[in-house]
Amino acid sequence: MVDYVDLNYEPTSKDLIAMYYVDKAPECKDLQHACMEIAKESSIGTWTEISTMYKEITRKLKPFVFYIDEKNHIVKIAYTEELFEMDNISQILSAIAGNIFGMKKLHSLRLLDIDFPEDIVNSYKGPKFGIKGIRKLTKISNRPLLGTIVKPKVGLNEKEHAKVCGDAWRGGLDIVKDDENLTNMKFNNFEERVDKTLTVRDQIEDKTGEKKFYMPNITAKVSTMKERADYVKERGGRYVMIDIFTTGFSAMMEMRDYLDTMDLAIHAHRAMHAAFTRVKEHGITMLVLAKLMRLIGVDQLHTGTIVGKMKGGKKEVLNINKEITEQQIHGNNKNLLSQNWYGLKPILPVASGGLNPLDIPELIETLGKDMVFQFGGGTHGHPDGTEAGAKAIRQALDATLNNIDLREYSKFVKELTRAFEKWGKYTINV
Numbered sequence: 001m002v003d004y005v006d007l008n009y010e011p012t013s014k015d016l017i018a019m020y021y022v023d024k025a026p027e028c029k030d031l032q033h034a035c036m037e038i039a040k041e042s043s044i045g046t047w048t049e050i051s052t053m054y055k056e057i058t059r060k061l062k063p064f065v066f067y068i069d070e071k072n073h074i075v076k077i078a079y080t081e082e083l084f085e086m087d088n089i090s091q092i093l094s095a096i097a098g099n100i101f102g103m104k105k106l107h108s109l110r111l112l113d114i115d116f117p118e119d120i121v122n123s124y125k126g127p128k129f130g131i132k133g134i135r136k137l138t139k140i141s142n143r144p145l146l147g148t149i150v151k152p153k154v155g156l157n158e159k160e161h162a163k164v165c166g167d168a169w170r171g172g173l174d175i176v177k178d179d180e181n182l183t184n185m186k187f188n189n190f191e192e193r194v195d196k197t198l199t200v201r202d203q204i205e206d207k208t209g210e211k212k213f214y215m216p217n218i219t220a221k222v223s224t225m226k227e228r229a230d231y232v233k234e235r236g237g238r239y240v241m242i243d244i245f246t247t248g249f250s251a252m253m254e255m256r257d258y259l260d261t262m263d264l265a266i267h268a269h270r271a272m273h274a275a276f277t278r279v280k281e282h283g284i285t286m287l288v289l290a291k292l293m294r295l296i297g298v299d300q301l302h303t304g305t306i307v308g309k310m311k312g313g314k315k316e317v318l319n320i321n322k323e324i325t326e327q328q329i330h331g332n333n334k335n336l337l338s339q340n341w342y343g344l345k346p347i348l349p350v351a352s353g354g355l356n357p358l359d360i361p362e363l364i365e366t367l368g369k370d371m372v373f374q375f376g377g378g379t380h381g382h383p384d385g386t387e388a389g390a391k392a393i394r395q396a397l398d399a400t401l402n403n404i405d406l407r408e409y410s411k412f413v414k415e416l417t418r419a420f421e422k423w424g425k426y427t428i429n430v
Contacts, residue, residue: 002040002044002045002058002062003036004035004036004039004040004045004062004063004064004065005032005035005036005039005064005065005068006064006065006066007065007066007067007068008066009064009066009078010066011064011066011078012078013117013118014080014081014082014117014119015078015079015080015081015117016078016079016080016081016083016084016092016096016114016115016116016117016120017076017077017078017079017114017115018076018077018079018096018111018113018114019074019075019076019111019112019113019114019115020038020074020075020076020077020109020110020111020112021072021073021074021108021109021110021112021281022034022035022038022073022074022075022106022108022109023073023106023107023108023109023281024105024106024107025104025105025106025107027104027105028105028106031068031070031073031075032065032068033105034105034106035065035068035075035077036065037100037103037105037106038065038075038077038100038103038106038109039063039064039065039077041099041100041103042063042077042079042095042096042098042099042100043061043062043063043079043083043095044058044061044062044083060080060082061080061082061083063077063078063079063080063083064077064078065077066078074112077096079095079096081117081119081120083095084120086119086120086123087123087124087253088250089249089250089253089292089295089296090248090249090250092120093249093292096111096114097111097284101282101283108279108281108282109282110279110280110281110282110283110284110285111283111284111285111288112285112287112288113285113287113288113291114288114291114292116291116295118342121295121341121342121344122342122343124295124296124297124344125256125257125260125296125297126294126295126297126341126343126344126345127266127294127297127298127299127344127345127346127347128256128259128260128263128265128266128297128299128345129265129299129345130299130345130346130347130348131345131346131347131348131370132345133265133299133345134265134299134300134348137211137238137265138174138211138213139211140174140211142369143369143397143401144363144364144369144370144371144372144373144397145174145175145348145371145372145373146172146173146174146175146372146373146374146375146390146393146394146397147173147174147175147176147177147213147352147372147373147374147375148168148173148175148176148177148374148375148376148378148379148380148386148389148390149176149177149178149179149352149374149376150164150165150176150177150178150179150182151164151179151376151377151379151380153179153180153181153182154179154181154182154185154187154188155187156187156188157187157188158188158189158192158193158195158196158197159196161188161193161196161197162193162196162197162199162200163200164176164380164386165197165200165201165214166200166201166203166204167385167386167387167390168379168386168387168389168390169200169201169204169208169212169390170204170207170208170387170390171379171386171387171388171389171390171391171393171394172390172391172393172394173379173390173393173394174210174211174212174213175212175213175214175215175372175374176197176212176213176214176215177214177215177216177217177239177241177267177374178215178216178217178241179217179376180217180219180243180269180271181271182217183217183218183219183220184220190216190218190228190231191231193216194214194216194231194232194235194237195235197214197216198214198235198236198237201213201214202236213238213239214237214239215239215240215241215267216228216232216237216239216240216241217241217242217243217269218232218240218241218242219241219242219243219246219247221251222251222254222255225242225247225251225255226255226258228240229255229258229259229262229264232264233262233263233264237264238263238264238265239264239265239266239267240259240264240265240266240267241266241267241268241269242255242266242267242268242269242298243269243271243272244268244269244270244293244298244301245270245271245272245273245276245289246271246272249292249296252293252296252298253296256296256297256298265299265300266297266298266299266300267298267299267300267350268293268298268299268300268301268302269302270286270289270301270302270303273286273289276289277289286303286304286316286320287320290303290320290347293347294341294344294346294347295344298347299347299348300347300348300349300350300372301347301348301349301350302349302350302351302352302353303317303320303349303350303351304316304317304320304351305317305351305352305353305354305355305363306318306351306362306363306366306367314366317351317367318366318367320349348370348371348372349367349370349371349372350371350372350374351363351367351371351372351373351374352372352373352374352375352376353376354377354378355373355374355375355376355378356375356377356378356381356419356422356423357375357378357389357392357393357395357396357406357416357419357423358396358406358419358420358423359378360373360393360396360397360400360406361396361400361406364400364401375389375393378393378423379393381422382415382418382419382422383418383421383422384415384418388415388418389415389419391413391415392413392415392416392418392419395409395410395413395415395416396409396416396419399416406420407420
C-alpha cells in the first residue's frame with residue numbers, strides 16, 4: 001500500500017503545491033486518512049490496491065502530503081510537475097480539482113491556493129498588455145480607470161446602446177462595456193452594436209481629446225468568438241470582453257493565442273465564479289481562479305469591490321489583489337496580480353458591482369490607483385441621467401485625488417450634489 005503522507009518532505013522547485021481546506025466524512029477515521037484519499041485520487045492511486053502500480057511509478061510520481069493543520073483543517077500536497085501536461089490548465093484541474101470533490105470520504109473540500117513551479121508558469125503567455133500596457137493604451141498614468149456598464153443589461157437596441165455609451169464618455173468616463181449576458185440578441189445585433197458604438201466613440205474622442213474604450217462581449221463558442229474579435233479589430237476596436245468561466249479554461253487558452261497578434265486587450269468578466277467560490281468550506285477560491293487567468297493571459301479581471309452589491313470582503317479582495325498572506329505556501333509575501341511571477345505581466349484588477357460616486361474615496365484608499373472602477377447603476381441611476389452620473393464620478397475622483405472632501409466639493413458641482421441627494425451619506429462596510 002502506498003503511503004502518501006510524509007510530514008518531513010521538503011518540496012522542490014519542480015513541485016506544484018496545492019493547499020486545501022478539508023472536512024472529512026465519517027468514512028475517514030481522521031484528517032490524515034482524508035489527506036491520503038485526496039492525494040491518491042488526484043494522482044496515481046484509486047480505491048483499491050492494483051497489480052499495475054509498479055514501484056517505478058510510485059517512486060517517480062507519488063505526491064506527498066507534507067503539511068497538516070488539524071485545528072484549521074488546512075493541508076498542503078506537493079505534486080511533481082511530471083504529473084501534469086504543463087500548458088493544459090484543464091488537465092491540471094482535472095487532477096487537483098477533479099474527482100476529489102465528489103468523494104464520499106470527504107464532507108467538503110476547498111482548493112485554497114496553488115503554487116506553480118517555474119516550468120509550468122513559463123509554459124503560458126500571461127497577459128499581453130498587463131498594467132503597464134493598459135496604461136500605455138489608455139494614456140492614463142496616475143489614476144484609476146473609470147468605467148460603466150450599459151444598463152439595462154439587456155433590452156436596449158443598437159442605437160440606444162450607442163447613445164448610452166456616448167453619454168457616459170461625454171461625462172468623463174474612460175470605458176464602457178457590455179454586461180455579461182449581452183452578446184448577439186434579436187433586439188441588439190452584435191455587429192450593428194459594435195458599428196454604432198465605435199462610431200460614437202470616435203466622435204467623442206474628437207470632441208474631448210481623451211481616449212475612450214468600448215469592450216464588446218464576444219462570448220460564444222470559440223469559432224464565433226474569433227469571428228467577433230476579427231470584426232471588432234476591423235472596426236477599430238481596442239478591447240474585447242469575455243465571460244471567462246462560462247466560456248471555459250481551454251477556450252480561453254485558445255482565444256488568448258488567437259488574440260496574441262491582434263493588439264486587442266482582454267477584459268475578463270467573472271460571471272459564474274461564485275458557483276465555485278461562494279461557499280467557504282467547499283469549491284475553489286477566487287485566488288486560485290485569478291492565478292489561472294493570469295497564466296492564461298487576460299489583461300483585466302473582476303476581483304471584487306469590498307463595497308457594493310457583490311459578496312467579497314476586504315480581506316478576501318485584498319488577498320487577491322495585493323498579497324498572498326494567509327494563503328501563502330512558501331512564505332512569499334508578494335502581490336498576486338503584480339508580483340514578478342517568473343516574468344509574467346500583472347493583471348489590472350477591476351472593481352464592479354453596486355458602486356456609486358460616493359464610494360470613490362474609500363475605493364482608492366483601500367484598493368489603490370492601479371484599478372478599474374466600474375459604475376453601472378451608479379452612473380445611470382443618477383437623478384439627471386447617464387452623462388450627469390459620469391460627471392459626478394469624475395468629480396468625485398478629482399476631489400479625492402486632490403484630498404478634498406466630497407461633501408465640501410459638491411458645493412461647487414451640481415452633479416456631485418445630486419449624487420449625494422440620491423445616495424446620501426455613504427458608509428463603507430468592510
